[in-house]
Amino acid sequence: MASTTETKQKKMLILKSADNDEFEIEESVGVQSETIKNLVEDGFTFVPLPNVYTKALIKIIDYLKKHANKTDSNDEEIKTFDKDFVNTTFDDLFELVSAANYLHISCLMNMLCQTIADRIKDKSPEAVRKIFHINCDYTPEEEAKIRKANAQAFEGQFDESLD
């Protein structure tokens, strides 16, 4: 019984995703997002998020819940959670990064950007193109020119593998 009265005392927020799904979360969890925090401070308890789809929102709520309960003892646990969190496809990562940016959750933003950057790191331009499915829009002449300029700048070694 005690627990139900406790939850009643806790302020709850309703988040609505772009797919019109509604999620109820504790205010203390939600305010980790600057965007939500601003709305809460203006007295809103119903927060429509037209830029965030359900799929990403579920993951982000997971993340927020985990990080809201951060204490000194579960540091390791959160690290493992974060590791799993970013261990996903590029599509998901970009979806999440856009959502995190919209929601202004800077720690999540940084973690996601770092993850994406880590996958570009030390790759050759060809590998980056393949990883992100980018079509090269240079003419062969332009490409040769830039290649030459780059070679003069730094002579680096690239990793040709695609993982």
Next chain:
Amino acid sequence: MVEDILDEGDVKRKSKRLKFGDGNDGFEGEEERMTKKVRILEDDDEDEIEGKEKWEQDEEEEEEEEKREAKVMKIEEEEEEEEEKVKALLASPSLSGLVEVEAEAECASSPSRMSQSVMDNNNSVASTSNNMRQVPSGIETGILSKVPPELLRHILKFLSPEDLVACTLVCKFLNFAASDESLWRWLYRMRWGLLLPTRKPRDCAWKKLYIQRDADDMMEFVRNTPMEFKEYYIQMQAAKRSQAPPPSQVNDDRIILDKTVADQVSIWKKKKGLGDKVVIDHACSGETCTYYQIGDVYVCEKTGHVHVCDDTCREVVTDPINGLLVCTISGHCFDRMLSPSEMELDGEQQQVGTIDEAEPFMGSGRFARAYLLGYNCDDEKELEDALRFC
């Protein structure tokens, strides 16, 4: 006008040569020391050093060439400016399209000068009162196409200079994003601090400055290292540019505005019914839209696009009349840190050929030089002579 500048360039070139002669002497002394130390493979050593000297000379000439080019470019800019007025009158999509194509070609041919030409381009597009985006129009295929450009920049902040250079080859848009001035400025400052090696900070783009200084450092390093450690030192030096910035530093950036201002912005936006959605086909400038101002923050009344106009303002173009940097959105002027008159003074000094700018007083101002020079003087007369050089 062009002739004048070329003449000046020649004189400068001569003075450079003079300076180069001095440097050479010092170098020979070092060579002697080196051969004493190493005493093996004497001939090889000599060859190598000669080769390096040649390289150095070439580089110096190249630098000179670039400076000249920059000047000629400036003149062209000015001419362009006049043309623009005509173009503004004739404003038509086809015309501005042409401008864009030209500028794009320029960008492709010299990635390091890209930001400059983009600025010019920005200028011309704005004055033809056309809302077309001046940057390559984003990545059209693949996953990256979904990422808003400003997020891409944040991702690129986690990459090392070497990775950024690799990105320039991927596609035009990534080239644009990875050559971002603020990125390179930030990288430069992380590695070498806030001060610039010379008193003419904005002669070229930050990316170019970075690459140049990296090469200079490398040469310096290799030159001052005993033969047997050379390989290690080269690797050590190279590691500096292949290292991505530490995450703690990346977080430093103000990607999220400070709270009170952010509040005000969101309140205002809500009132106007503007979302946080990024409007792509709109380029803000003082001529195309109006702004709501909160301190340093300018919010576009059409799109809700937020521009923070502080000293990291990236929307600046060079005013052809007084050479000041002017923000296209707020109209704020930024000092180039060196007024034209000072620049001329500097030129005169170089023509006399008595002062070696790059050497002992790196990054210090006139007073610091005066102090340093004066400190080493024995008597009044020497002091007076010394003060002429700063």
